[in-house]
Amino acid sequence: MIKKIDHVGIAVKDLQKAIEFYEGLLGLKVTDTEVVEEQKVKVAFLPTGDSEVELLESTTPDGPIARFIEKNGEGIQHIAFRVDNLEEKLAELKARGVRLIDEKPRRGAGGARIAFLHPRSTFGTLVELCERD
Numbered sequence: 001m002i003k004k005i006d007h008v009g010i011a012v013k014d015l016q017k018a019i020e021f022y023e024g025l026l027g028l029k030v031t032d033t034e035v036v037e038e039q040k041v042k043v044a045f046l047p048t049g050d051s052e053v054e055l056l057e058s059t060t061p062d063g064p065i066a067r068f069i070e071k072n073g074e075g076i077q078h079i080a081f082r083v084d085n086l087e088e089k090l091a092e093l094k095a096r097g098v099r100l101i102d103e104k105p106r107r108g109a110g111g112a113r114i115a116f117l118h119p120r121s122t123f124g125t126l127v128e129l130c131e132r133d
C-alpha cells in the first residue's frame with residue numbers, strides 16, 4: 001500500500017547554492033546530507049510536514065542526475081512514494097506489465113530500500129518507491 005509522498009527529488013547543479021535558497025529564503029531546514037555512491041549523488045533532505053524535499057547533485061558527469069540536467073536543466077527529477085512492502089509491490093507491478101528500473105530493492109539515502117519505475121510506464125514521471133523501517 002502507498003502510505004504517502006515520501007519525498008520529491010529535485011536535480012540541482014550546485015547543492016550548496018540550492019540549500020542557500022531552500023533554507024535561507026524558503027525557510028526549510030536541512031536535516032541530513034549524504035553521498036549515495038550507487039546512485040552517484042550527493043543529497044540533502046529538507047522536511048516539509050509529512051514529506052521531504054530531496055535536493056540531488058551529481059557526483060560524476062555520467063550519473064542519472066547529470067544526464068537529467070544535461071537534457072532538461074535543473075528541476076523535479078522524481079517523486080518518491082512510501083510503501084510498506086517494497087518487494088511485494090515490485091512483484092505486483094511487474095506482473096501487471098510495469099517496466100521496473102530496479103527489479104530488486106537498492107540502498108537509498110537514510111538506509112531506505114528504494115526502487116525506480118521507468119517513466120515510460122508511469123505517464124512520464126520517474127517514480128521511486130521507498131520503504132523505511
Ligand SMILES: C[C@@H](C(=O)O)C(=O)SCCNC(=O)CCNC(=O)[C@H](O)C(C)(C)COP(=O)(O)OP(=O)(O)OC[C@H]1O[C@@H](n2cnc3c(N)ncnc32)[C@H](O)[C@@H]1OP(=O)(O)O
Pocket residue numbers: 009036039041043054056064065067068076077078080101107108109110112114116118119120124125126128
Ligand atoms: C538517493 C536516492 C534516494 O532517494 O534515496 C535517489 O533518489 S537517487 C536519484 C537518482 N537516481 C535515479 O534516477 C536512478 C533511476 N534512473 C534511471 O535509471 C535513469 O535516469 C532513467 C530514468 C532510466 C533515464 O535514463 P536515461 O536518461 O539514460 O534514459 P533515456 O535518456 O533513454 O530516457 C528514456 C526516456 O525517459 C525519459 N526520462 C528520463 N529521465 C526522466 C525523468 N527523470 N523523469 C521523466 N522522464 C525521464 C526520457 O525523456 C526518455 O523519454 P522518451 O523515450 O519519451 O524520449
Ligand SMILES: [Co+2]
Pocket residue numbers: 007009054078080128
Ligand atoms: Co529519491
